[in-house]
Amino acid sequence: MWHEYPTLAPELASALAMIEKQITTNNTPVAKAIMEMINGGGKLLRPAYCLLFSRFQDVDREKMIALAAAIETLHTATLIHDDIIDKSPTRRNQVTIQKQFGPDTAVYAGDYLFVVCFKLLSHYASSLRSIQQDSGSMEKILKGELDQMATRYQTKITIDDYLKQVSGKTGQLFALSCFIGAYESGSSPTFAKNAEKIGMNIGIAFQLLDDILDYTSDDDTLGKPVCEDVRSGVYSAPLILAMQRNRQAFLPLLAKKDQITDAEMNELRQLVIHHQGVEQAYAMAQKRTEQAIAGLQKLPAGAAQDDLIRLTQSLLNRKA
């Protein structure tokens, strides 16, 4: 995805190398598993936005690369812990750490990456302000996760509940990436706050697309099993929106909870598509993308603005 961006590609490669240098545990299998995950073809969107938002200023690139690395590290930590919760066997077409080494190792591996993130931040951020922003965002992310756990298997979840959870999870992390890129490169606090708002819309659009792909893609393209969320009781936009059209059609299938068979899951996917759940969710993603692009269009013209608009637009068309 970011390979098309010649200014971004080498910096993202440097960020990955910087993370690799930080992983110094003697537990070699775990270090290897973490690095496979880091280098496993993730989209690197969060560090990409951080780096792009730093390009409106003339700033030390190594510093920004380190902060982008911190953000990707944080993201990977949350993925490792999410995989425990979801008991996911694969991600990015690789066996997850929880599956390979057990949930125990995955707990500490995620914790370890959280710490590496704060270590990078505390060494490269210019003030306590970024750490405050970072821990404030992380707090919202974790509160979002805990709220989501409390609403698992609740068929009465509304699209507003969903949007609140998504803002608190994916939205926050994209918002943080844009904020750190802008703020730490020396842009004004107003500019940074604006970047944060744009990032929130990008993140929400991104999550909507992710949840759509869960209904329209297949395991291989996605690099992880589709519809795992439904099985574990996390109901996302396509399902919620389809249920608004015909609630009764879904209840018997959802009542099976995690005992739902693959055939029933397929039936549920077809129902979601039939009741325009995917279409409606896509319209929402489109609207959030438009809002983000409207914000980006007000930024100073130049290569950074061009790349930001192009990248944000392209996220709507992704297949995985």
Added chain:
Amino acid sequence: MWHEYPTLAPELASALAMIEKQITTNNTPVAKAIMEMINGGGKLLRPAYCLLFSRFQDVDREKMIALAAAIETLHTATLIHDDIIDKSPTRRNQVTIQKQFGPDTAVYAGDYLFVVCFKLLSHYASSLRSIQQDSGSMEKILKGELDQMATRYQTKITIDDYLKQVSGKTGQLFALSCFIGAYESGSSPTFAKNAEKIGMNIGIAFQLLDDILDYTSDDDTLGKPVCEDVRSGVYSAPLILAMQRNRQAFLPLLAKKDQITDAEMNELRQLVIHHQGVEQAYAMAQKRTEQAIAGLQKLPAGAAQDDLIRLTQSLLNRKA
């Protein structure tokens, strides 16, 4: 334990109240479980050392209370995650979060507390220096945990391996508590480095005592099941030292790994005691305590020094 210290008790109570104010998740059962754990009669030794080491300077007490709260929050986060790994049913005579809500919730609850810790630190620390120290210590703690996982059920573990792991776990957190107390209250970097060294010895002595109690106490007094460590493959000082005397006596029992019965576990405990494992470990704890007290005796005389010496001495005589 700290109730005997009139200057400390109200500040520790304030630190607990400050943590409570930070726990704002809407997931009420989890918030309640976290607070029960925080208020569950933990020894509060880490925040106590932080506060005592800050008393050599005239410093804003609210700031130091917040930093002590951050340290206890971090400690609680690691306990919640440790309980997942060890599948512990009880701690401090309460049902653990992982047992009550499942490992999933425990993962996020621990993550949430990690974040609350960094939030407090980033708002109350006076510079990035403390966050660097904090994330550096946490990195060592997590690397210690990951190393320990890699050596589970290894009967060839030496006392040096054990001491390395203990320094990286309990030692680091006590060292950090003392460092933050000294450094953030405005003592010199040399003083703070010295506090850190003293804290390391206190932490190692503390862990040795903990591991001794695992062989000499009972479930009720300890507030958690005894000898759980052995069952999960973590071999501590009393066992390692006893095995130096008669390795063959232990191998058949240890070969049962987590399938060891309660009767066999009892047999193992008796063997450890018989081969002077407890006595030798106690002698090590005594030596570390003496080293710590020798360090404390060089500090400026006064109430802070007195309390530090008295508290450190008393840790050798604890029963839980």
